[in-house]
Amino acid sequence: MSVHRIIIGAGGGIAKAFYQQILELEPETLITRISSQDITDAIHCDYSETSIREVCQNLSTADELSVHIFNGQLVSEGSFPEKSLKAFDSDYFQRLIHSNTIVPMLFLKYLLPLFKPKTRGLISVLSARVGSIDDNHLGGWYSYRASKSALNQMLQCLAAELRHRSPSTTVIAFHPGTTDTELSKPFQKNVSAERLFSPQFVASRLYSLCSQPVSADRALFTDWQHEAIAW
Numbered sequence: 130m131s132v133h134r135i136i137i138g139a140g141g142g143i144a145k146a147f148y149q150q151i152l153e154l155e156p157e158t159l160i161t162r163i164s165s166q167d168i169t170d171a172i173h174c175d176y177s178e179t180s181i182r183e184v185c186q187n188l189s190t191a192d193e194l195s196v197h198i199f200n201g202q203l204v205s206e207g208s209f210p211e212k213s214l215k216a217f218d219s220d221y222f223q224r225l226i227h228s229n230t231i232v233p234m235l236f237l238k239y240l241l242p243l244f245k246p247k248t249r250g251l252i253s254v255l256s257a258r259v260g261s262i263d264d265n266h267l268g269g270w271y272s273y274r275a276s277k278s279a280l281n282q283m284l285q286c287l288a289a290e291l292r293h294r295s296p297s298t299t300v301i302a303f304h305p306g307t308t309d310t311e312l313s314k315p316f317q318k319n320v321s322a323e324r325l326f327s328p329q330f331v332a333s334r335l336y337s338l339c340s341q342p343v344s345a346d347r348a349l350f351t352d353w354q355h356e357a358i359a360w
């Protein structure tokens with residue numbers, strides 16, 4: 130049986146740890162990595178729609194196909210998440226919508242033909258608990274929250290579409306918890322040591338979640354403890 134794992138946004142902290150995990154545990158698996166960075170053996174993509182389409186057109190399907198998407202931004206070009214609506218900035222919001230929502234969905238759009246009726250498929254996309262509307266009691270972080278909420282909504286749409294197209298494919302929106310990567314660096318000072326996870330730990334939690342996929346009709350929004358998050 131052929132197995133193919135596609136890692137998108139492969140230059141990120143969690144993505145690199147996830148790749149190492151697969152290398153160690155699945156030496157036979159075909160792994161494709163895609164990144165905007167120059168990484169040896171990875172496919173380069175500039176995240177424009179043309180570039181995403183070209184990259185995806187050259188990828189092959191497999192009996193077992195997993196797509197793992199890690200793309201996401203929080204601080205962007207010197208702009209930080211908004212503490213108040215006063216700070217809402219359309220350029221910052223558009224950049225976050227592009228990296229956090231549009232880029233993952235364009236990849237999935239162009240990878241959709243690889244998911245056949247008999248494919249045992251899995252799609253995991255890094256989301257964030259703050260994308261939960263139900264869980265939003267504190268407010269703030271308007272753009273980041275909204276970009277992840279939009280991502281979650283689209284993943285639920287995709288799960289509905291896949292029910293007919295590729296019924297053995299599971300879609301997971303994954304919340305890693307606060308993880309020690311470039312993305313969280315500016316926000317780590319108030320996080321206790323036991324709540325700041327290593328990329329290796331989070332990668333192992335994602336790996337174990339993806340290794341026991343439940344055949345679900347709907348997309349799952351799940352945290353690092355494998356507990357469901359309210360949408």
Ligand SMILES: NC(=O)c1ccc[n+]([C@@H]2O[C@H](COP(=O)([O-])OP(=O)(O)OC[C@H]3O[C@@H](n4cnc5c(N)ncnc54)[C@H](OP(=O)(O)O)[C@@H]3O)[C@@H](O)[C@H]2O)c1
Pocket residue numbers: 137138139140141142143144163164165166176199200201202227228229232255256257258304305306307308309310311312313
């Ligand atoms: N770290 C945390 O505490 C935390 C908490 C909740 C959710 N998350 C989510 O986890 C995911 C992985 O983040 P990380 O913690 O590993 O951070 P990271 O090391 O900063 O990785 C950033 C990721 O985003 C991609 N990326 C960077 N700029 C981009 C752009 N302009 N357009 C599209 N993609 C871009 C990178 O891909 P390439 O560089 O390979 O192109 C990489 O996959 C993100 O979706 C993030 O929102 C992280």
